[in-house]
Amino acid sequence: MLNMxxxxxxxxxALMAELGRKARAAARPLAIATAERKxxxxxxxxxxxxRREQEILDANALDMANGEEAGLSSAxxxxxxxxxxxxxxxxxxxxxxxxxxxxxxxxxxxWDRPNGLHIERVRTPLGVVGVIYESRPNVTADAGAxxxxxxxxxxxxxxxxxxxxxxAIHACLVEGLKAAGLPQDAIQLVPLSDRAAVGEMLKxxxxxxxxxxxxxxxxxxxxxxxxxxxxVFAHLEGICxxxxxxxxxxxxxxxxxxxxxxxxxxICGAAxxxxxxxxxxxxxxxxxxxxxxxxGCTIRADDEVRAAFPDAEPATEQDWRTEYLDAIISAKLVxxxxxxxxxxxxxxxHHTEAIVAEDAAAVEKFFNEIDSAILLHNASxxxxxxxxxxxxxxxxxxxxxxxxxxxxxxxxxxxxxxxxRGSGQVRS
Amino acid sequence: MLNMxxxxxxxxxALMAELGRKARAAARPLAIATAERKxxxxxxxxxxxxRREQEILDANALDMANGEEAGLSSAxxxxxxxxxxxxxxxxxxxxxxxxxxxxxxxxxxxWDRPNGLHIERVRTPLGVVGVIYESRPNVTADAGAxxxxxxxxxxxxxxxxxxxxxxAIHACLVEGLKAAGLPQDAIQLVPLSDRAAVGEMLKxxxxxxxxxxxxxxxxxxxxxxxxxxxxVFAHLEGICxxxxxxxxxxxxxxxxxxxxxxxxxxICGAAxxxxxxxxxxxxxxxxxxxxxxxxGCTIRADDEVRAAFPDAEPATEQDWRTEYLDAIISAKLVxxxxxxxxxxxxxxxHHTEAIVAEDAAAVEKFFNEIDSAILLHNASxxxxxxxxxxxxxxxxxxxxxxxxxxxxxxxxxxxxxxxxRGSGQVRS
Numbered sequence: 001m002l003n004m005x006x007x008x009x010x011x012x013x014a015l016m017a018e019l020g021r022k023a024r025a026a027a028r029p030l031a032i033a034t035a036e037r038k039x040x041x042x043x044x045x046x047x048x049x050x051r052r053e054q055e056i057l058d059a060n061a062l063d064m065a066n067g068e069e070a071g072l073s074s075a076x077x078x079x080x081x082x083x084x085x086x087x088x089x090x091x092x093x094x095x096x097x098x099x100x101x102x103x104x105x106x107x108x109x110x111w112d113r114p115n116g117l118h119i120e121r122v123r124t125p126l127g128v129v130g131v132i133y134e135s136r137p138n139v140t141a142d143a144g145a146x147x148x149x150x151x152x153x154x155x156x157x158x159x160x161x162x163x164x165x166x167x168a169i170h171a172c173l174v175e176g177l178k179a180a181g182l183p184q185d186a187i188q189l190v191p192l193s194d195r196a197a198v199g200e201m202l203k204x205x206x207x208x209x210x211x212x213x214x215x216x217x218x219x220x221x222x223x224x225x226x227x228x229x230x231x232v233f234a235h236l237e238g239i240c241x242x243x244x245x246x247x248x249x250x251x252x253x254x255x256x257x258x259x260x261x262x263x264x265x266x267i268c269g270a271a272x273x274x275x276x277x278x279x280x281x282x283x284x285x286x287x288x289x290x291x292x293x294x295x296g297c298t299i300r301a302d303d304e305v306r307a308a309f310p311d312a313e314p315a316t317e318q319d320w321r322t323e324y325l326d327a328i329i330s331a332k333l334v335x336x337x338x339x340x341x342x343x344x345x346x347x348x349x350h351h352t353e354a355i356v357a358e359d360a361a362a363v364e365k366f367f368n369e370i371d372s373a374i375l376l377h378n379a380s381x382x383x384x385x386x387x388x389x390x391x392x393x394x395x396x397x398x399x400x401x402x403x404x405x406x407x408x409x410x411x412x413x414x415x416x417x418x419x420x421r422g423s424g425q426v427r428s
Numbered sequence: 429m430l431n432m433x434x435x436x437x438x439x440x441x442a443l444m445a446e447l448g449r450k451a452r453a454a455a456r457p458l459a460i461a462t463a464e465r466k467x468x469x470x471x472x473x474x475x476x477x478x479r480r481e482q483e484i485l486d487a488n489a490l491d492m493a494n495g496e497e498a499g500l501s502s503a504x505x506x507x508x509x510x511x512x513x514x515x516x517x518x519x520x521x522x523x524x525x526x527x528x529x530x531x532x533x534x535x536x537x538x539w540d541r542p543n544g545l546h547i548e549r550v551r552t553p554l555g556v557v558g559v560i561y562e563s564r565p566n567v568t569a570d571a572g573a574x575x576x577x578x579x580x581x582x583x584x585x586x587x588x589x590x591x592x593x594x595x596a597i598h599a600c601l602v603e604g605l606k607a608a609g610l611p612q613d614a615i616q617l618v619p620l621s622d623r624a625a626v627g628e629m630l631k632x633x634x635x636x637x638x639x640x641x642x643x644x645x646x647x648x649x650x651x652x653x654x655x656x657x658x659x660v661f662a663h664l665e666g667i668c669x670x671x672x673x674x675x676x677x678x679x680x681x682x683x684x685x686x687x688x689x690x691x692x693x694x695i696c697g698a699a700x701x702x703x704x705x706x707x708x709x710x711x712x713x714x715x716x717x718x719x720x721x722x723x724g725c726t727i728r729a730d731d732e733v734r735a736a737f738p739d740a741e742p743a744t745e746q747d748w749r750t751e752y753l754d755a756i757i758s759a760k761l762v763x764x765x766x767x768x769x770x771x772x773x774x775x776x777x778h779h780t781e782a783i784v785a786e787d788a789a790a791v792e793k794f795f796n797e798i799d800s801a802i803l804l805h806n807a808s809x810x811x812x813x814x815x816x817x818x819x820x821x822x823x824x825x826x827x828x829x830x831x832x833x834x835x836x837x838x839x840x841x842x843x844x845x846x847x848x849r850g851s852g853q854v855r856s
Contacts, residue, residue: 028773028799031799032796032797105796111818113816113817113818117807117811117816119817119818124799124829126829126830127799127829210829210830211830226657229654231659231828231830249852252852255852255854256852256854259854259855263854263855345456367847368460368533369460371456371459371552371555371845372845373845373846374845374846374848375845375846375847375848376848376849376850377847377848377849377850378849378850378851378852378853379545379848379849379850379852379853379854380853380854380855382854382855383545383848383850383853383855385855388541388545388855389541389547389846390539390541390547400659401552401554401555401638401843402554402638402639402659402830402831402843403830403831405843405844405845406845406846415829415830415833416833417799417800417801417802417803417833417834418801418802418803418817418834419795419803419805420802420803420804420805420807420811421804421805421806421807422804422805422806422807422811423806424677424680424683424684424806424807425806425807425808425811426683426684426687426691426807426808426810427687427691427808427810427811427813427816
């Protein structure tokens with residue numbers, strides 16, 4: 001593996017272009033590979049991950065040592081760390097993807113025309129996917145396996161912190177490809193950790209990348225949005241809202257608020273802002289905030305809320321735009337569902353919003369008028385997840401409106417083409 | 429209407445930004461407008477086009493006079509010209525769009541989860557569409573009406589040659605919006621013909637444009653691909669192939685070749701290259717080429733074909749990459765379906781390809797291994813059209829693989845969101 005310090009700008013451009021050419025060349029045989037062959041490759045990958053556990057742990061120990069030396073935060077070190085259990089989870093994840101239905105060749109729709117033509121819309125792979133992610137080494141396995149299942153070649157660019165761990169996992173993926181007789185260039189890991197490599201991917205490697213999937217924080221997403229010259233499945237932050245309507249069942253509102261915020265605070269589906277209908281300020285506001293506080297959550301609120309719940313810290317305008325990813329929630333009173341919709345349309349990242357209500361009309365208005373990827377009624381925002389949607393594994397939650405929106409699973413990693421069968425028809 | 433020579437760069441930037449703000453503001457009420465209201469607007473637009481025919485003809489006469497003065501080719505002047513019949517066709521086109529099913533709110537898929545959650549995937553508008561097109565003024569009506577049907581606001585930037593004609597048609601669209609009580613900013617026409625206006629649209633007008641649809645020649649498409657900072661429904665040229673397999677019925681091959689090339693030579697679905705299986709060179713090649721020649725088509729071929737058909741002109745490497753849009757076809761012998769696939773994967777723009785064959789295995793191989801938007805068996809490539817597919821009107825044929833591929837009709841102008849209904853579920 002190349003050391004980042006050796007590679008000059010030119011070396012990076014040349015190496016990335018070569019990666020692109022190899023991926024494009026691998027994409028075609030992969031696109032027409034049978035479901036059985038792809039399944040066999042995935043099973044072999046999982047077996048290799050299990051068999052080569054020690055190798056992966058040793059590589060991870062190297063990354064951990066470098067990370068401690070570089071002074072990574074304990075949170076980042078925890079994301080980077082692998083152990084026997086996490087490696088088992090990675091192998092199990094690949095096995096689960098192997099057992100998903102193969103989407104390639106699915107007839108999505110078909111119809112007949114009056115002139116006798118029979119038209120089918122059929123699923124096809126996208127081609128070459130570029131995935132740019134940060135420290136979690138398991139993304140190497142998840143993204144590689146999902147892209148393969150959909151018949152796509154993939155170029156993986158992990159974080160520099162996890163270069164050794166990702167390299168060891170990638171070696172197992174390549175072993176699986178070889179074992180099944182698939183081109184080993186179908187899953188490539190960028191062996192460079194310099195920014196220039198990412199820049200080259202965002203330019204599309206001379207037409208070799210069909211779509212970029214960024215998995216990371218705001219700085220990565222912003223860089224992708226400004227530099228990308230190829231389609232991107234945008235994954236913005238999740239500024240998710242939970243709205244408690246005047247018709248809400250109080251016990252349910254308390255239970256949902258605590259779960260939406262506190263079950264896991266670090267995921268994009270975690271609630272960041274609580275909106276309560278002013279009409280039930282006297283009955284619902286305080287019990288919900290008390291439950292959050294008792295669960296260890298800090299509350300930031302406007303003056304009106306703080307008057308009723310003095311434990312809350314003052315919120316600034318910035319709080320309504322902040323994804324805390326922490327045990328903090330912003331809270332505000334609004335005038336009914338219309339007020340909630342107005343606040344959400346102004347501040348939401350259009351990821352996931354939930355309404356707690358018994359009034360069907362309020363729910364329909366919330367569902368119809370809010371344009372976010374996922375809207376929930378009487379359920380926790382933390383269900384915003386491909387697995388919870390029954391899609392199997394996911395590569396993220398897309399907040400863009402093109403092609404993929406919401407959980408990006410194996411079906412969202414496909415395109416389609418039309419097959420038209422005739423008997424000599426000419427157009428008049 | 430502003431004169432292009434008066435507007436400085438700054439004026440253009442400011443005016444375009446204002447157009448974007450207005451479109452974004454109009455998009456939300458439009459997204460939740462009822463099907464009835466959108467239908468009423470479209471009917472009123474068609475009525476206005478019919479009633480204001482003379483106004484449109486006068487504006488078009490102005491464009492024609494300017495065009496002749498500017499020395500436009502007769503082909504371009506013909507595309508620009510409007511008459512009573514063409515104006516009737518424009519009004520009929522809008523009425524046809526009015527009668528299409530409204531896609532917004534359609535439940536595309538729904539399923540239940542073991543925990544009792546009910547999940548629906550529902551069609552939504554895309555938001556704000558930017559359409560950049562060239563001289564045909566009817567695109568103003570087609571694109572405006574299709575985007576409205578799908579609940580999208582649209583910013584139309586027509587060619588400078590048709591500025592007056594498009595302005596007169598646009599006035600009728602706005603009249604229809606007003607009559608139905610929809611925001612008149614939902615369909616805006618860029619009143620500038622300078623390149624800078626296009627540049628601003630390609631930058632997305634500060635987040636006000638969700639997707640760009642370019643309708644035009646190679647130079648426009650290339651500019652869009654290099655400058656666009658927002659998603660694009662790519663419309664590359666149509667380098668479409670017709671392959672005559674050894675199992676082809678000769679009469680059918682002759683009939684399909686003549687129709688695919690000569691019915692209309694100026695559309696993107698016209699065949700540009702004829703591939704004949706070497707196994708039937710002695711029986712099928714000459715009759716097909718003779719029929720094309722007798723229909724007035726020039727043939728450009730490699731030496732092997734010219735030995736059998738001396739009327740053919742010599743083809744250069746460039747011919748295999750050329751969209752003639754004229755009564756010219758390139759011709760080549762290939763080794764069976766595998767040879768045809770190899771040639772197509774090398775030279776095709778992945779728009780539309782057809783196979784003439786009786787052998788089911790050859791057809792399946794052609795259908796499975798070629799990654800073009802539309803593949804046809806025993807039918808003319810000229811069926812590559814949204815109307816012929818039964819989609820009603822189309823805004824073009826997308827050759828990209830993201831979101832829309834093939835004919836871009838009203839459904840392809842939509843996105844989707846998820847609605848999840850629960851009864852208090854929390855995630856464990």
